Amino acid sequence: MKALRLTLLALACSAPLLAAAQSWVWVDETGRKVFSDTAPPPSVTANRIIRQPGQRRSVNEAQAQSTPVAAATAAAPAASAASAPRLTGKDAALEEKKKQAQAAEAEKKKADEAGVAQLKEENCKRARAGKNDLSSGMRVARTNAKGEPVVMDDAAKKAEIKVLDEVIARDCKPA
Template structure:
């Protein structure tokens, strides 16, 4: 009975060896790869560390093998079509691009609206500053509220300070 179990264990171990990776190579990123399939054709022979005994390296199998009735294309034509063709965009990529374009358009519209709002505010500030400057330059006595909230007549220094402030607003907000 012990011999039977030992034999069974030996057979199980040999089956496991058949499932082990038979190919070893170093990929383009410098990582060691173990596989039961041959490496891709872009891996140079010097990078192959181990291969099954008696097996010659062949090109990797295509992702979609041809059907029984199809005739395979020549290797040179297949490699040319793969090298020159870009991968087809999937539906998710199109949706992502559309959402990105919509977001960019919304951001541009928001920026344009903000710019228009700032332009209107500058125009209004310019108009008010010009009116205030014209009123101050008339020389008529003007009143303003002091720090205590009392109405007092504006002296010459206060008038010149207000004219200077109006000129600064005109310089910054009025288009020339």
């Protein structure tokens, strides 16, 4: 019975050691240690892996790598640190989509401005033609709400010319 207890005690004490032997330890991009029972992602280079299953370490190595900064320094020599991907905080695909969206927005705005300029030019031509007709001295007739022709008197012509002058001032480019 005593032998059985000693055996169970020995197994209980060695279980954490067996579990630790089957775990992975690596340093992530931010310099923190990551402990896992699965392999690190492919983005983690081999020089940042501190421990993997089946690997034995010496006590000095374990003490030297007990802090994240020391682990990162020991695991990544200066030459490989230069080749490690730089974290800029920007996603290249997202930046490209933003640029495309800005370019599309600028193109749409330019097309809208061109449409507005064309409408102003047409308004300008019509306003000038209307002003010439009203200023010619000829009698001008308009159609009222009932569809009947009504001849404009001088006061109505002046009021209409005033409105056309405002349209010309607003929509016509200075010559």
